[in-house]
Amino acid sequence: MEEKEKEPLQLIFKWRYCFGRHVKALLGHQSQRTTDRLLSKLVEDGLLERKRILYGYPSLYCLTIKGKKKVGAKPIKEGIRIERIKHDATILDTLPRFIEKFDVELGCVLSERDLKSFDKYSQGHIPDFAIIKNNEEVWTVEYELTLKALHRLKFNVVSNYIRFDKQIWVIPRYQVKLFVLLHELKEEYSNIEVVILEDLYSTSL
Numbered sequence: 001m002e003e004k005e006k007e008p009l010q011l012i013f014k015w016r017y018c019f020g021r022h023v024k025a026l027l028g029h030q031s032q033r034t035t036d037r038l039l040s041k042l043v044e045d046g047l048l049e050r051k052r053i054l055y056g057y058p059s060l061y062c063l064t065i066k067g068k069k070k071v072g073a074k075p076i077k078e079g080i081r082i083e084r085i086k087h088d089a090t091i092l093d094t095l096p097r098f099i100e101k102f103d104v105e106l107g108c109v110l111s112e113r114d115l116k117s118f119d120k121y122s123q124g125h126i127p128d129f130a131i132i133k134n135n136e137e138v139w140t141v142e143y144e145l146t147l148k149a150l151h152r153l154k155f156n157v158v159s160n161y162i163r164f165d166k167q168i169w170v171i172p173r174y175q176v177k178l179f180v181l182l183h184e185l186k187e188e189y190s191n192i193e194v195v196i197l198e199d200l201y202s203t204s205l
Helices: 003-015 020-027 032-044 065-070 082-101 150-163 176-186
Strands: 048-051 060-063 109-111 129-133 137-143 166-171 192-196
Touching: 003 020, 003 032, 003 048, 003 060, 003 065, 020 032, 020 082, 032 048, 032 060, 060 065, 082 137, 137 150, 150 166, 150 176, 166 176, 176 192
Parallel strands: 137 166, 166 192
Antiparallel strands: 048 060, 109 129, 129 137
């Protein structure tokens, strides 16, 4: 298999599923048409499955059993949690700008699936993803799109404080109360940084 065909499979497996626009943006393809042709070929070859699950969203791509074998993963079927699609799409839509902002390579990004493969991070709360910064620090990243109970928020903050060198919280601009709560928690847990979600959207998608 050519590298240009293997890369999308690895990317999609890493994040469990992707939209076509995510493959284009994260792999640096020149055009969406080129990306869509490649993805269609991988579907025809039985390596990818195209699914239309959520109204108002495009089809998403996930690996088939054959595709998982091709990337050396366990050939097991996995379900897609409908309630997480919007959340996960938001992460992937803003990931290119996030990578640029924090000056890291895509290869230094550890997805939730990646983190579960490390004993240190596989127990308890698992963040949305993490980044390896300067080959020595591991920063955790949380996309908090809705306001949750304070005790749950604090539990996650404490867990991140103990296990990671820095914790970045990405929140929508309108979540003013969440912004205030995180800044209050920062007085006790100093490794918190808050990033406004809307500042991470790229016009290239």
